[in-house]
Amino acid sequence: MQPKRSLDEWLELIRRQDMPIFDQTVQRVITLSGDDRAPMSELAEVILRDPSMTARALKLANSIVYNPSASGINTITRAVIILGFNAVRNICLTLTLIDTLVKGAAKERLGRELGRAMHAAVQARALAAARGDKSPEEVFIATLLYRIGELAFWCFGGEHADRVEQLIFQKGLTQEQAQERVLGFRLSQLSRQLVSEWHISELLQEATQYPTRQDPRIQSVMLGQQIARCAEEQGWHSEAMESLFKKASKLTALPQDKAQTLLLQKAHAATNVATDFGAAFAAPHIPQPSAEIANQDGHSEPTSEACSAETPARDPALQSKILRELSAVLEGSTCSFNVIMELVLEGIFRGVGVDRVVFALTTPDKGAIKAKYALGPDGDEVSEHFAFTRPSQGQDVLFQTLDQKRPYLVDASARRTDDRIPERLTQLTKATTFMVAPIVVDNRSIGLFYADRSLTDRPLDAASFDDFKHFVHQASMGLTLASARRQQ
Structure with a gap:
């Protein structure tokens, strides 16, 4: 010994x-x-x-x-x-x-x-x-x-x-x-x-x-x-x-x-x-009492539809369930910014099936954006460094998304010729293709969602982009409703 x-x-x-x-x-x-x-x-x-x-x-x-x-x-x-x-x-x-x-x-x-x-x-x-x-x-x-x-x-x-x-x-x-x-x-x-x-x-x-x-x-x-x-x-x-x-x-x-x-x-x-x-x-x-003692606690198979894979795959059924939960939250008393954002983040991450998703807020002067939430294996690092200032010259796809209030799917081929993509974004995420969409509340862009599949090198197709846009639109609607309730 x-x-x-x-x-x-x-x-x-x-x-x-x-x-x-x-x-x-x-x-x-x-x-x-x-x-x-x-x-x-x-x-x-x-x-x-x-x-x-x-x-x-x-x-x-x-x-x-x-x-x-x-x-x-x-x-x-x-x-x-x-x-x-x-x-x-x-x-x-x-x-x-x-x-x-x-x-x-x-x-x-x-x-x-x-x-x-x-x-x-x-x-x-x-x-x-x-x-x-x-x-x-x-x-x-x-x-x-x-x-x-x-x-x-x-x-x-x-x-x-x-x-x-x-x-x-x-x-x-x-x-x-x-x-x-x-x-x-x-x-x-x-x-x-x-x-x-x-x-x-x-x-x-x-x-x-x-x-x-x-x-x-x-x-x-x-x-x-x-x-x-x-x-x-x-x-x-x-x-x-x-x-x-x-x-x-x-x-x-x-x-x-x-x-x-x-x-x-x-x-x-x-x-x-x-x-x-x-x-x-x-x-x-675990010692059990004699068999005649009824097990009133019972036991049943779990009903969760959770995906056990390390990388979330696109799951339309899960998307529908999360959207129903989001609707229930919007109709109930728990309609708050944090809950809405968390459900939308989870819907995009697990339902759309991306490797990372970020929600970033704008500063009051609209001159910068900074991540508030990020999901994914490198979520902490991305959340800390996902911060961008409006360029003094030229265009930037992130701020273009905010200004035009429209989403974008930026694919690999476009990245090579598109000077609107910040170099820091490429360095941070290593993403060749990504999706970005604005959060619009009371007709004002207050932030944006970013998502990619760069960690697993899986493609982002039109169906995934449509799913992504739908969740972001629901977030905009939910926050607009929450804002209206606070003003009443």
Whole structure:
């Protein structure tokens, strides 16, 4: 076995791994969740930059766990509106966590540890919801990541993990005793250090530092952990579990029989949650009550039509669905600039099927334009550098679009002879062919949409251009309507 490492050395080892907290998408999601002023459209924008995350998040948004009414959710923006900011945030965090663990040494022990974490999180969320918690989703993620040190260790622990496993099964030591003998510390200490470094949520930090505090939210986290461990080690029909049923009854103010039924049902639901999140290897490790307990949570195939490919392909059916959602938004109370723009961006990106799409606003004097939103693999870079000033001489296709209030499809052959195309635009996007169209509100151009397929070198045909123009026209109509409502 390799030499014993200190706690600091283990922390450094895990820092060097591709752990989910260092993923760019997750970092941005966590930052937004800590900003009460961040619009929900920003969360949607971050997720949409990762096509794989978008597809899987929509699949989960349509699962029975998050969407029991089975009302179709076809866009990330709608998912945030319907499910809430925290629910979508936690879907992304959990997906990325499981992705990382599956890539590691997914041995038997990791499956058991992840199964316990998923089970505990589902139980804690149910307890929080039953007592009217302000954010059961925050309780879910705090419980899921409560033992992040254990999860990381079993994923990346190598020979040390093998030795701990041997001591547990061959010598009959407890998990904590085996950890101390092999590592010189308990993995719970590793969890506390990682949670403190990563600043995922205040509740998670408080739960790891003060697990006995008489706070109902912390109690939900800890009771979820206790239920999952007791079910694994002593079963559902033990005296210890009976005591936990009583605790759940007291915490939720439910009669004990109803609290017990709730926890038994959530044990069934936890296996579905694990599978939906891509952790099917962990689902068998979630202990199930006897078969006669009805699974009232049920399970059904997701109804999402999300495309799972890394590059969005043109999808007329998805375009129609997003346009219907846009119409519903315009008719309802959520008719706002950010929501309209996010739906149109998503419609162009996923429905028209482009590699990148940018929405840029003009300055008040119409002398410059600057990107406000950008979707695509290089969305951050494009958003930062997509800024152009009106040329002092000659014409520029971007400002010509604004001045003439008309769209353009600039193809590869035209680019070679067309001096209206800014050199900086070519350098930034590497696009040989692109589409551009103005946003016109109250007969004034306030900005424009730009889109291309240069990253995959796919052609932009007339049908795609028509689709693009239609979405931009809908954006203009929506913003004009929103403007009229504000003036009333």
